[in-house]
Amino acid sequence: MSDADYNNFDKFEKKIPTGDDRERLVCGDCGFIHYQNPKIVVGLVPRFGDKILLCRRAINPRKGFWTIPAGFMENGETTGDGALREAWEEAGIKPQLGSLLAVYSITRISQVHIFYKATLDSDTVSPGPESLEVKLFNWEDIPWNDLAFPTVHWVLNHARQTWDEPTPAPFTEAPKDWDFHRWYGDPPPSK
């Protein structure tokens, strides 16, 4: 189910509130406006020497595919704390948080992915309930064809590009050579 399912609540109706310029879900009884805004995903790229840690997802979407530790940011935490929380929950690691690496806007699904660099001083891992396995990969062994999401591709490459820069300017867009076509299929036929 999605937020759109609020439509099922009898009292909500779509209308443009006074002073606004777009439709919102508004309660016809009390006037409560249910604003729907982008959600933040926080995560980190954990590096141990020359290796990068990835988790294989135990849950959908993209169960069985590989990802960095990441998940929805919770109320009351910072972006960095959220990334560290996810690293602990999904991989059982407590890395040292590095610099901000990427702030990607994924307009198609209204998410903003905020990713950090991170360094591990131990290769001990412990898959959480959302991970089938957790593994350290050399760069050339990363399962590129079995990564869970486009932004995992992007951020791994952006991490690699700035491997030795302590405070890179963060990336906000896909790498220039990114193959959108491969992920999102054929463009609609022209009329």
Place this chain on the structure above:
Amino acid sequence: MSDADYNNFDKFEKKIPTGDDRERLVCGDCGFIHYQNPKIVVGLVPRFGDKILLCRRAINPRKGFWTIPAGFMENGETTGDGALREAWEEAGIKPQLGSLLAVYSITRISQVHIFYKATLDSDTVSPGPESLEVKLFNWEDIPWNDLAFPTVHWVLNHARQTWDEPTPAPFTEAPKDWDFHRWYGDPPPSK
């Protein structure tokens, strides 16, 4: 009204969903989980030569106080597009978007403020309905005691610090000398 007012809906109850580790608002009828996540505020620091543009707020919170163009990010837009939209809506400006300048987590209110640098090639402004006035300030004339929000202080100082760096590493925390006490009052007395 706030999201917490969903509590008024009879069908919602607070409970920990299966596989989760914290309380959510869950519909007792259909199981719909109302996740509450941090909201993103996007904005920019518009610079015209040595001057900085600020808007005086026509709406609450902090009506009558000065701020940079900023507001809640909307679904379907990028952080940069959202910042440009706010600049147009609040100040009637179409600046050139610069580099990402700050990603501040405000845990107390569960917001993430994402701010960019921006440059203006014209000093023509036009206050929107949410602004009482829009004005360009020399640095020393900025109304420091009448700024609307802490992050406006932070980002102006961070902008100044990196005035001539095209791609600074963005800031994620308050300036070190920031006076939290002044904004948030006395700490609770010790027992």
